[in-house]
Amino acid sequence: MNVLKTTSLRGLSVVLSFTLLVSLLFPFQSSFAASSDFTSMSDEELLEYESRHSFLFFWNEANTDPQSPAYGLIRDRAPGDPQMSSVASVGFGLTALVIGAERGWVDKTQAEQRVLGTLNTLLNHAEQLNGFFYHFLDMSTAKRYGTSELSIIDTGIAISGALAAGEYFGGEVKALADRLYRNVDWSWYTDKNPGSNYNQFYMGYSPEKGFSGHWDFYAEQFMLYFLGAASPTHPIDPEMFYDFIRKTASYGNYPTFIHSWFGSLFTHQFSFAWFDLRNKMDREGVDWWNNSVIATKSSRQYSIDNAAKYKTYGPDAWGFTASDGPKGYEGRYGSAPSGFSNEQHIIDGTVTPAGSLGSIVFTPEEVLSTLRHYYTYPNLIGDYGLKDAYNLDVSPEWYGPDVIGIDKGITLLMLENYRSGLVWNLMNQNKYVQSGMKKVGLTEIGSTVIDDFDGNTIGSGWTDGGDEVYRASLTREQTHTGTGALKVEYTKQPGKESAFLELKFSDVQNLSSTDALHAHIYALSATTLLVKLDGESGTIEKQVSVQPGGWSLLDWTFTAEEKAKLGSVNRLMITAAPGKSSGEGTFYLDDLAVKGKAPSASNLWIHGKPIVGETLTANYSYFSPSGAAEGASQIRWLKAADANGSFTPIPGATQRTYTVQKQDAGSCIKFEVTPVTAVDPLTNAALQGNPKQSSPSGRIEVAEPEARSVTITTMPKEVFTSIDDFDGQSIEPNWSDAGDNVFTLSLDNKITPDGGNAMRIDYNKGDKTWPFVEGVADPTQPVFVGDSVTMQVYGKYDFIFKLEEVSGQHEKAFKGDTQGTWQTLSWDISALKHELNDVKRIVFLVEPGAVHVSGTFYLDNLRVNRIVQTDLTTEGSPLIGTAVYGDYEYFNAKGYSEAGTTYRWLRAKTKDGSYEPIKGAAARTYTPTERDKGDYLKFEVRPGADGQPPRGEAVRSAASDSVLKDKKKP
Numbered sequence: 001m002n003v004l005k006t007t008s009l010r011g012l013s014v015v016l017s018f019t020l021l022v023s024l025l026f027p028f029q030s031s032f033a034a035s036s037d038f039t040s041m042s043d044e045e046l047l048e049y050e051s052r053h054s055f056l057f058f059w060n061e062a063n064t065d066p067q068s069p070a071y072g073l074i075r076d077r078a079p080g081d082p083q084m085s086s087v088a089s090v091g092f093g094l095t096a097l098v099i100g101a102e103r104g105w106v107d108k109t110q111a112e113q114r115v116l117g118t119l120n121t122l123l124n125h126a127e128q129l130n131g132f133f134y135h136f137l138d139m140s141t142a143k144r145y146g147t148s149e150l151s152i153i154d155t156g157i158a159i160s161g162a163l164a165a166g167e168y169f170g171g172e173v174k175a176l177a178d179r180l181y182r183n184v185d186w187s188w189y190t191d192k193n194p195g196s197n198y199n200q201f202y203m204g205y206s207p208e209k210g211f212s213g214h215w216d217f218y219a220e221q222f223m224l225y226f227l228g229a230a231s232p233t234h235p236i237d238p239e240m241f242y243d244f245i246r247k248t249a250s251y252g253n254y255p256t257f258i259h260s261w262f263g264s265l266f267t268h269q270f271s272f273a274w275f276d277l278r279n280k281m282d283r284e285g286v287d288w289w290n291n292s293v294i295a296t297k298s299s300r301q302y303s304i305d306n307a308a309k310y311k312t313y314g315p316d317a318w319g320f321t322a323s324d325g326p327k328g329y330e331g332r333y334g335s336a337p338s339g340f341s342n343e344q345h346i347i348d349g350t351v352t353p354a355g356s357l358g359s360i361v362f363t364p365e366e367v368l369s370t371l372r373h374y375y376t377y378p379n380l381i382g383d384y385g386l387k388d389a390y391n392l393d394v395s396p397e398w399y400g401p402d403v404i405g406i407d408k409g410i411t412l413l414m415l416e417n418y419r420s421g422l423v424w425n426l427m428n429q430n431k432y433v434q435s436g437m438k439k440v441g442l443t444e445i446g447s448t449v450i451d452d453f454d455g456n457t458i459g460s461g462w463t464d465g466g467d468e469v470y471r472a473s474l475t476r477e478q479t480h481t482g483t484g485a486l487k488v489e490y491t492k493q494p495g496k497e498s499a500f501l502e503l504k505f506s507d508v509q510n511l512s513s514t515d516a517l518h519a520h521i522y523a524l525s526a527t528t529l530l531v532k533l534d535g536e537s538g539t540i541e542k543q544v545s546v547q548p549g550g551w552s553l554l555d556w557t558f559t560a561e562e563k564a565k566l567g568s569v570n571r572l573m574i575t576a577a578p579g580k581s582s583g584e585g586t587f588y589l590d591d592l593a594v595k596g597k598a599p600s601a602s603n604l605w606i607h608g609k610p611i612v613g614e615t616l617t618a619n620y621s622y623f624s625p626s627g628a629a630e631g632a633s634q635i636r637w638l639k640a641a642d643a644n645g646s647f648t649p650i651p652g653a654t655q656r657t658y659t660v661q662k663q664d665a666g667s668c669i670k671f672e673v674t675p676v677t678a679v680d681p682l683t684n685a686a687l688q689g690n691p692k693q694s695s696p697s698g699r700i701e702v703a704e705p706e707a708r709s710v711t712i713t714t715m716p717k718e719v720f721t722s723i724d725d726f727d728g729q730s731i732e733p734n735w736s737d738a739g740d741n742v743f744t745l746s747l748d749n750k751i752t753p754d755g756g757n758a759m760r761i762d763y764n765k766g767d768k769t770w771p772f773v774e775g776v777a778d779p780t781q782p783v784f785v786g787d788s789v790t791m792q793v794y795g796k797y798d799f800i801f802k803l804e805e806v807s808g809q810h811e812k813a814f815k816g817d818t819q820g821t822w823q824t825l826s827w828d829i830s831a832l833k834h835e836l837n838d839v840k841r842i843v844f845l846v847e848p849g850a851v852h853v854s855g856t857f858y859l860d861n862l863r864v865n866r867i868v869q870t871d872l873t874t875e876g877s878p879l880i881g882t883a884v885y886g887d888y889e890y891f892n893a894k895g896y897s898e899a900g901t902t903y904r905w906l907r908a909k910t911k912d913g914s915y916e917p918i919k920g921a922a923a924r925t926y927t928p929t930e931r932d933k934g935d936y937l938k939f940e941v942r943p944g945a946d947g948q949p950p951r952g953e954a955v956r957s958a959a960s961d962s963v964l965k966d967k968k969k970p
Contacts, residue, residue, distance in 0.1 A: 038375035043368050046375065047415055050357070053385035054412040055100045057403060058093035062114070063139055069125040070142040072118025077402045078384070084145050087126075087133045087154040092409025094118060094161035095274070095423055098168040099416045112173060115165045119176040122158065123183075131184030131234075132205070133158060149204040149212075152189050156223045157406075159184065160274040163433065167426040181432065186228035186236045195740065196770060199243050201228075201236075213851045214769050217245045219260045222271035222288070226436030229455075230483060232476075238455060241440035242284065249337035252301030255605045257294040258286065261849060263334030263345040265299055265321040266410060268292040269358040273413040275433065276424035279623045283441035289362075290603040290621055296359040297607075300366060302335035303351075310349040312392040315366075316373035319355025320347065323389045323407060326398045340800050340848065341813040349393030353386040354407035360418045384408060435482035445602055445623055447595035448514065450572060451503060453484035459503035462486060465573065467499035480520040480551045480590035487588055488574075494581040500532075500573040508535065511566040513690075515597040519554040521546045522588040529587070530578040531556065535569035543578065546587065557597070598687045599624040599675040601633070604694035606671065611701050611893040615659045618671040618694070624687075628677035631686050635673050643668045643696045660700055668696040701893035705943040705952040707901075710888040712878070712939050712960050713869040715925070720790075721783050723842070723862040724775070727756040730862075731783060733775025733842050735759065740771035743846070751858050753792050753822040758860035763846055765853050772802075772845045779806050779838040786866040787830040792822050795857035800845040801827065806838040813848075822860070829864075873958040878937055879966040883927045886939035886957070892947075900944030900951075907935040911959045932963040 038046060061075040063085075074093040076086035094115055101111035125142040126133055132155045136145035159181050166177030189205070191197045191214060201224055203213030215221045221244075228236035250256045260267035269292070277289045303318035320335040325348060333352065334345030353374050360367040374380055379399040380390050388400040388407055416422050427433045438454035451457040453474060462472040475487040488501060511533070521529065523546040531554065532541040540562040546552050558566070572592070577583050601620045608616035618637075622630045637653035640646055647670060650658070660669070675689040722730035726747060737743040748760040765771060777783065784803060791801075795818060802811035812827040829836060847853050869885065870876050878884050886905070890898045905921035908914055915938050918926070928937070942954040 038372075044419075046371055047419060050371065050385045051099070051412055051415045051419075052103075052105055053383070054408045054415075055096050055105055057384040057405065057408045058089070058096040058412075059100065059106065061089075061405070062093065062118075064114075066117065068140065070121060070138065070140055072114060072121050073126075073137055073139055073142060074405055075139065076136060077388075077404045080402050083139050085137045085139045085142075086405050087135060087137060087151065088157040089405030089409065090118065090122070091154070091157035091159070091161035092406060092413065094158070094165045096409065096412055098165050098426070099412060099422060102168070102420075102422055112169045115169060115173050116176070119162060119165075119173065119180060122162075122180055123176060128183075129205075129207075130188045131155070131180075132189065147206065147208070149206050151204065152201055152215075152224060153203075153221060155184060156221075156227060157270070159227055160223050160427075163430050164274060164423055164426050167429050181227070181231070182233045184227070184231065185234040186224070186231050187234045190236055190240070197768075199237055199240050201240070202767075209852070210767075212767050213849075215244060216769055217247065217261050217849070218258050219267040220270035222277075223275060225440050226271075226275055226433065228436075229439035230432040230436035232432075232483065238439040238441070241282070246284075246286075247340065249342065251298040251336045252305065253609055254294050254298045254301065254607065257291045257298070259295060259337045260334070261339055261344055262322070262332050263299070263320065263336060263338035264331075265296065265319060265334075265355040265359060266406075268295045268362075269410050269414065272361070273358075273410055273417065274423060274427050275437065276428055277437075277442070279445045279621070280437070280442045281445050287445070287603055287621070292359070293362045294605075296362045297366075298337075299335040299355075300363070306347065310347065310393050312349045312351050312390070316370045317351050318370065319352045319357070319359075320345070321352050321355035321358075323350065323352035323354070324400045324402060324404065325350040325389060326391050326394050339813065340802070340845070341811045343813040343815075344849075348391065350389050350391045350398075352389045352407065353380070354388070354404075354411045357386075358410040358414045360414050364418060385411075431479065431481065431483055435484065438482050444593075444595070444625075445621075446600045446625060447593045448509070448511065450517075450592040450594065451486070451589075452482065452591050452593070453479075453486055453589075454482040457503075458505050458507070458509060459572075460506050462488075462501060462503050465500040465502050467493075467496045469493065469496055469499035470501040470576075472501060475588070478522055478588045480522070480588075482590075485522075485588045485590040487586065488576070489584075489586045490576045491584040492577055492580050492582050497579050497581050498575060500575045502571050502573045504571045505569065509569045511569050511594050512563050513596070514563075514566070514594040515558060517542075517554070517556040517558075517592070517594050519556075519592045520551050520590045521554060522551045522590075523548050524586045527585055527587050528577055529554075530575040532573040532575075533566065533569050534571050534573055535565070535567070537567045537569075538565035540565050551590070595625050596689075597625055598689040599628065599630070599633075599677050600689050601673045601675045601692045604671070604673065604692060606669070606694055606697055609893065610660065610669065610697040610699065611703050612660050612662050612665055613703050615657050616669065616671075616697070617657050618673065620673050620692075620694075622675055624675075624677055626677075628680070628687065631676045631678035633673055633676045634691075635671055637669060637671050638693070639664060639667045639669050640696070641667060642699075647693075647696070664700045665702050667700050668698070669700065670694045670696040701891075703894060704949050705896065705898070705901075705945040706891045706893075707941040707943045707952065707955045708889040708891055710886070710939065710941055710955045710957045712872045712937060712957050713885050713887045714872065714876075715883050715885050716867045716869045716887075718787075718865055719868050720863040720865045721786070723783065723864060724759075725754075725756065725861050726759050726859075731777070731781075733777055735773055735775045738772045738774045738843075740768045742766070742768050742771040743773050745773065748858065751794055753794075753860055756860075758792075758794070758858045760856065760858050761844075761846070762856045763854060765847065765851055767851050769849055769851055770845060772843045774844075775842040777839045777842055779840040782837040784829070784836040784839045784864050785833050786836075786864040787828070788865045789827045789829055789863070790824055790865060791862040792824050792860045793857060794818050794822050794860075796855060797857045798847045800843075800848050802843040802845060803836060803839045804841040804843060805836065806840055808835060810835065811843075811845075872937075872960045877961040878928050878932075878963045880928050880930060880933060880963060881966055881969055883925045884937070884960075886924045886926075886941060888941050888955070890943055892943075892945050894945075894947060896945040896947035898943065899946040902942045902944065904940040906938045906940060906956070907932060908938075908959070909935060911936045911962075915956075915959075928963045933965060934962050936960055936962055 073085035074089040097111040101108040134144040135151040136148040162177035166174035197214045201215040202211040225241045229238040300318045303313040307313045322331040338345040356370045391398040449456040464470040471489045479485040542556045603621040638647035674691040677687045744762040747757040752758045798815040905926045906915035937960045939957045943952040
């Protein structure tokens with residue numbers, strides 16, 4: 001290794017000397033003297049400008065001293081601390097050098113030598129443990145900077161960057177990248193202790209404190225699962241990919257998606273910069289690419305919705321992600337949804353260009369518009385393109401003075417993937433990347449993997465058919481993709497001409513909707529194979545000749561007659577040298593799958609509000625197994641009386657968008673798409689896939705505000721059910737630590753709001769991320785059906801209060817400091833009355849997500865409060881002198897708040913008579929007088945809104961019974 005290091009550095013010195021001479025004669029940035037009139041640039045010119053200047057950060061802010069042990073390390077930020085390098089910046093920088101070389105921004109030899117020197121530093125000088133690097137390294141010594149943690153995610157970024165460079169430059173670079181990857185002991189960083197965090201990566205490690213935190217919530221960590229699962233030296237259990245929390249929620253009338261803790265966009269971007277997840281689905285049916293698309297669109301909508309409050313925000317100013325802000329670095333910048341209860345993100349008017357630009361592959365049109373908008377702010381443009389962040393809502397307006405390496409990195413990589421797919425194409429060539437994604441269960445949409453020999457199979461193992469002719473074994477020595485294939489050796493014998501190797505399927509497979517079987521075969525000598533699919537409906541077969549010298553693709557396209565026999569297939573059989581009674585040979589199998597050839601549509605969803613006058617847009621993901629572009633796909637909109645009704649086409653509604661008509665009110669709408677490829681110039685034909693329908697919209701509402709459930713009641717009165725008053729006068733949920741030994745619970749009568757007892761909660765979380773206090777409830781008793789939950793707290797508190805039902809859960813976050821007094825916390829649960837009728841457990845998640853924290857707070861008088869009132873249109877009578885109440889539910893489909901609503905009370909001599917307004921009775925309450933005795937009352941409400949349209953239709957209640965004299969009053 002010493003020889004390798006010396007040779008690399010000597011060559012590096014020569015190249016750097018030459019580079020210095022060239023840079024003096026031909027200033028590097030001379031070709032960057034672009035016009036400051038960015039509005040005149042085309043999209044491609046603007047992308048080139050931002051990309052090239054982002055690249056300059058990684059070129060200029062690296063240690064370029066060939067004698068330094070820290071050669072190639074890249075600063076965390078600029079100007080920032082000149083001594084602090086970020087290992088993540090280095091990872092992005094390694095891939096930046098690939099992009100710079102490919103685009104001709106630097107000489108390819110220069111870039112290669114920079115990469116070689118950087119990898120040498122990481123392998124031989126950078127301080128590390130078990131292959132993991134510290135988050136920050138010293139720019140001069142490559143030693144740990146400060147007290148930074150040994151970071152698994154930053155190491156993952158560095159490895160990803162190295163592998164991409166290895167695929168591009170090959171040779172020595174690829175060998176060093178491979179060594180770097182093999183050094184990482186992913187298993188060491190895994191929690192193997194029984195409990196809720198078993199089989200999860202820790203989040204950090206320091207020599208002083210050991211491991212801390214866990215990657216237990218969806219975030220940017222996918223690269224860790226892919227790299228760890230495929231590791232040839234220290235692999236992890238691929239099931240880890242399914243062991244983190246997949247919390248779903250929605251925002252902005254977009255579909256539900258799996259969100260991250262702070263709702264930051266970088267979590268949906270970082271792994272996607274290297275790992276191509278397009279048209280793939282995991283074993284739980286999640287299309288993570290589409291998940292990021294929805295997350296991006298939802299985040300943009302959050303900016304639009306908050307534009308009235310923050311002037312920085314708008315449709316072209318969004319990108320909520322961790323970045324600098326006016327008060328320093330803020331890792332909590334994000335958008336809804338976030339955390340468990342949508343309260344973990346913060347906004348303050350700061351916009352981070354990398355947040356949106358890093359999403360260009362997900363929402364290209366929106367991001368290109370945003371890029372143009374950013375370049376209208378001269379103060380946001382610096383030597384490295386766009387600066388890190390800006391905020392127009394502070395005085396004076398704030399523009400971040402620094403640029404941050406990881407933000408320029410995600411910008412550069414994603415812009416390049418959008419422009420050329422370069423990074424994805426390189427990584428898709430890497431066997432570890434191929435293997436890791438397969439091992440965690442990612443498969444191509446529309447295909448059924450028979451066996452990829454990296455973990456995905458529908459079979460129960462390959463075996464000889466009983467004639468002892470075949471010997472099959474998994475191997476790494478020869479693979480088509482990934483790190484595994486099947487090696488098959490055979491020796492034919494007389495009387496065993498039809499002997500076969502078989503894979504019995506774990507379950508009977510209906511393959512009748514597929515079009516072809518694909519298998520990759522590598523033969524050491526010319527070989528003939530007979531492949532059969534066998535089942536209850538019959539057997540079909542295909543004979544193929546395989547020549548030596550490389551992998552051959554078996555593309556068996558099924559005929560209509562063959563497809564008719566694929567309704568219940570239970571095994572695949574292969575016969576080598578069919579009909580022959582002697583001979584021997586060896587061949588390899590990899591990537592066996594059945595798939596369609598026609599295009600398909602997936603991830604169908606409707607964007608827009610189901611309101612009369614609003615425009616709905618059909619969204620779907622188009623996929624062609626052959627890579628054919630989309631052609632004239634057919635769309636039609638359908639309507640039914642309800643979501644489960646019979647949907648019929650809406651005449652003339654065949655475009656991508658549909659404007660909801662007045663006659664649609666009360667109905668539900670969906671769309672149907674039939675995917676079609678572009679016309680093949682060779683065949684002059686297009687392929688058409690099967691039609692697929694979206695889920696129905698909600699009930700179509702009118703645009704005007706509405707008053708619903710209008711009636712007359714007695715005056716509302718609040719009653720409560722005591723869940724626990726800690727004095728023995730309640731249902732007493734039997735509180736306890738859930739098993740992590742974090743909490744000490746005790747009754748205390750010294751700090752109490754009512755002179756009785758309160759519950760004191762002491763906690764010391766250590767490295768436990770999500771420990772909780774729990775109480776039990778009887779799900780057969782609907783004690784949580786009410787209008788609000790209230791509790792009194794004392795002290796500094798930060799918890800999520802969660803109610804777990806038999807079939808769901810709901811939660812509310814609370815955080816604050818009572819400053820030495822008791823404070824009442826309240827949660828409105830009035831909209832959950834039909835969902836909280838079977839609560840089985842009550843949970844307090846204290847300081848969720850935090851580790852190594854401790855504290856004490858007090859809890860008392862946990863109650864469920866209900867509003868009690870009698871409906872006087874069905875029960876009882878109004879009484880003279882006793883106020884009655886006009887009750888209704890306000891609804892506005894556009895989300896506008898109630899404003900300007902007007903009321904009237906009316907009376908009639910008979911219940912079915914003519915009702916006349918009562919003079920002066922224009923409030924929500926009315927007190928009957930002697931004048932009303934024997935009359936019948938009605939309440940009328942005309943709802944108003946603080947948006948357009950401002951008025952709805954007036955709605956009257958049913959009639960009350962006749963007004964009576966109150967016998968209790970004189």
